[in-house]
Amino acid sequence: MAIKITSKQPNFGNSRSHAKNQGNKIQKLNFQTITVNGVKVKVTAREKRTLDKGNK
Secondary structure, eight states, rough: EEOOOOOOOOEEEEOOOTTTTTEEEEEEOOOOEEEEEEEEEEEEHHHHHHHHTOOO
């Protein structure tokens, strides 16, 4: 099982239609599973890009 190392949380808000109907909306994080030093780690897509950038 992969380890989640980020401290980010989902974004919460309201979905609003043109008819002014309102409902709850959750924007979840884009988690990716990568291997770092032989350990599977769950990171967000932005963190993955940062890690890949540092490895070049």
